[in-house]
Amino acid sequence: MHHSRLSTLVIDCQSVDLKQATDFWSQALGKPIVTYDSEGDGKYAELATLADEPIILLQRVEHESRVHLDIETDDIEAEASRLEKLGAKRLECVRGRWWVMQAPSGHRFCVVKRQREQFGPHLNKWE
Template sequence: MHHSRLSTLVLDCQSADLKQAVDFWSQALGKPIVSYDQDGDGKYAELATLADEPIILLQRVAHESRVHLDLETDDLEAEATRLEQLGAKRVECVHGRWWVMLAPSGHRFCVVKKQREQFGPHLNKWG
């Protein structure tokens, strides 16, 4: 048995200036900025959300700007396998920390390890 839930809305930003995108989305969504540079590499920024809301992450990317979802789980392999059984395909395992997946609809999304200490009220139980 494992658990998963919608974890993060990731705004993929094809931009040399992630700060400009962070400022825009912070004001547009009414969410304070947690960090302009989450990991110190200039690639990720985060907006503040409540514990029962998805995390909002901005990511500097080389591909076209788009939005993707992250699903968090306490068992990465079990969740990726469950999603494959529903028709998704594994695209790439990134640093052994998360799976980039492709939904039957053509949308990319990620399966990631648990992002917050508590899963919260919107938890799915599988298996």
């Protein structure tokens, strides 16, 4: 058995100025900025959310700007396999830490390790 849930809304920004994008989305969504540089490489910024809300990250990317979802799990391989059985495709394992996948609809999403200490009340259990 493993668990998963919607973890993160990731706003992919094809921009060299992630700070400007972060300021915009912070004001647009009414969410304060936690950090302009969460990993120290200028690639990720984070907006503040409550413990029962999805995390909101902004990510500087090379590809066209878009929004994607992250699904967090306590077993990345089991969750990726479950999603493949539903018709998703594995596209890339990034740094050996998460899977970029594609839904049958063409939408990309990621399967990532658990992002918060507590999974919270909105948790799916899979056999």
